[in-house]
Amino acid sequence: EVQLVQSGAEVKKPGESLEISCQVSGDIFTNYWIGWVRQTPGKGLEWMGIVYPDDSDTRYSPSFQGQVTISVDKSISTAYLQWRSLKASDTAMYYCAKTITAEGYNWFDPWGQGTLVTVSS
């Protein structure tokens, strides 16, 4: 069974940096894309970007390009989502998810359990 396990909840101040993680088990990490999705009460589900672990090919949503960095460490089957300087508006639940095939723009299944990020002064 494929499982995506995300790092724990974070509370940060505006301007701080942050990296959250998503470890994949139960499947070949490099065979599928891993995506990140933001969820907020106001804007719902928003796709942020996807990465192909085999060659680190990364695609960003225009809304998040330049705002975050997505990366992977193949050696530990883990994907990362990073912010250099957090804003209060980054407060959200963040999910990682695996695509169902090797195509990049694709459907996501399964998903990680989510990481709640709270940014407040």
Add this chain to the structure above:
Amino acid sequence: EIVLTQSPATLSLSPGERATLSCRASHSVRTSLAWYQQKPGQAPRLLIYDASKRATGIPARFSGSGSGTDFTLTISSLEPEDFAVYYCQQRTIWLTFGGGTKVEIK
């Protein structure tokens, strides 16, 4: 960007009733549409992809139809565990999600 509009925002039904949820795309997505279910405190779960294909382990009471700009998710007979929020997603231009339909117990 392709905007997905889901209706209604809330659907109040009783167990055993049929649920019909709609997703309308601002531009044609052919059959590149999926449906997800999300329960409180849980991550979304893929139900339907490519407009009408059921994902692994999804019960037959869930079915999807449509193409182009108009899509429907039908739950033939609501079980207690089906009361949740449902989202559609397209993958024709980037990836976007609809705003969701909450199916609540009447």
